[in-house]
Amino acid sequence: MQIQTKSILITALLALMLSGCASTANNDPLEGINRGIYKFNDVADKAVIKPVAGAYKAVLPSPVRSGVNNFFGNLSTFVSVINDLLQFKFDKAAEGAGRFVINSTFGIAGLVDVASMDGIEKRNEDFGQTLGYWGVGSGPYIVLPFLGPSNVRDTTGLIVDSAAFDPLGYIDDPATRNSAYALKFLDKRAQLLPGSDLLDEAALDPYAFMRDAYYQRRQSQIHDGNPPVQNDEYDY
Structure with a gap:
């Protein structure tokens, strides 16, 4: 996904402007629209996405699926490293960079998660978390078509990560790039089948x-697993 810098800046500006505009207790002023999109996602998932993910899981052996998951997970480490740097977590960034190098070399382009075997655990940082870390409020809750729960801040983060930080976004051929995104999405959905x-x-x-679980999860991620006792996310 390649998005013009101007569009990114405009979206980021909107995030900063809207982050203080929520007026409802649960920060969901678009609930009517969101519920409609949620219903659409649910129908699409049950009719198409879930069956395809089930077939994917049934056809591909577990080692192959594990390799696919590890490959995309290794690429996402690059995104985490950049966002750790933006949050001034330099020790975590260095650790993530080391993890990326180990898996990209000894792990055969990331197909094998050698770093985890060595005790270097994977971190999941994104630009939405970076904005939250520096005090940017969540803004209104949003349900994105196919992608699910989000908010203005995290949607901005998703756009920035995809356009600027994610290695997949730099694949020039649109068909190859979109196929990679589709495989990543399908693999992730297959992992969620049991629940x-x-x-x-x-x-x-x-x-x-x-919605509530999403906000709690994001609060935990922003604060590295130690969120404040009182959840102020809805007050932004």
Whole structure:
């Protein structure tokens, strides 16, 4: 995905402007629209995405799927390293860079997660977390078509990461680039198959449950697993 710098800057500016504009208690002023998109995503998942992910999991042996997951995970380390640098977490950035080098060489282009075997755990940092780390509020909650829960800040982060930091975004051939994104998406969905039905069974309102769980997860990620006792995310 290649997006013009001007578009990125405009989106980032909107994120900063809107991050203080939420007026509802749960920061979901677009709930009506969001629920519609959530329903669309649910129908599309059950009709197409989930069956395809199931076939993917059934056809490909576990070692192959593990290699695919490790490959994309290794590439995402590059994104984490950059965002660790932007958060001034230089020790974590150095650790991530070492992990990337180890897996890219001894791990055969990242197909084998050698670094984890050596005790170098994977970090997941993104530009949305970087914005949150420096105090940018979440802005209104948003449900993205196919991608699911987000907010203005994290959607901005997704755009910046995809356009500027993700190595996949630098693949020149559109067909190859889009195929790589599709495979990454499919592999991720296949990993979530075991818990696919738990949400509908466990929650009276799956939409609200997903929204609240998303905010709690992002708070934990922004604060490296140690979020403040009082969740102020909705107040931004």
